[in-house]
Amino acid sequence: MEFAAIDFETTGYEAGSANEPWQLGVAIVSGGAIVETREWFFGTPLTPDYETFSAQWEDLYPVLAGRRLVAHNIACERTILTRMAPLTKWGPWTDTLKIAKAMYPGLPSYRLGDLCTMLGAVPDIAGRTWHDGLYDAVACALLAMRLGACE
Numbered sequence: 001m002e003f004a005a006i007d008f009e010t011t012g013y014e015a016g017s018a019n020e021p022w023q024l025g026v027a028i029v030s031g032g033a034i035v036e037t038r039e040w041f042f043g044t045p046l047t048p049d050y051e052t053f054s055a056q057w058e059d060l061y062p063v064l065a066g067r068r069l070v071a072h073n074i075a076c077e078r079t080i081l082t083r084m085a086p087l088t089k090w091g092p093w094t095d096t097l098k099i100a101k102a103m104y105p106g107l108p109s110y111r112l113g114d115l116c117t118m119l120g121a122v123p124d125i126a127g128r129t130w131h132d133g134l135y136d137a138v139a140c141a142l143l144a145m146r147l148g149a150c151e
Helices: 054-064 074-084 096-103 112-118 133-147
Strands: 002-010 021-030 033-041 069-071 093-095
Touching: 002 054, 002 074, 002 133, 021 054, 021 133, 033 054, 033 133, 069 074, 069 133, 074 093, 093 096, 096 112, 096 133, 112 133
Parallel strands: 002 069, 069 093
Antiparallel strands: 002 021, 021 033
């Protein structure tokens, strides 16, 4: 089982602006364990102190290219990667939200945090919590392993 669990944090649609990624967290899983974590911060109108996605492409691309990509509700992550690099073929993709809904129908919530709590897959990363790209990527990786999502 080898994959990269990813999570973007975005600016949202502040004051009519585009929804831009400002953070990407990645947890690389190999042999049933998280073997590496990485994160990037991107410059946007709301976070101008960082380099743009394009400026960090050479560092980011080798980490994601050619790997199975896992996300909780892949629509966001797939949309951002496709928009930022439209000529790149990403994936294959695995969606932990879709798998959790199939395995546990009828739950009151399928939020990443609720599923991780239910399955004992809550990350322990000092100074970090939910809605942090790296924290959520690690949580998604742990959840994917608990669900057997990429076996």
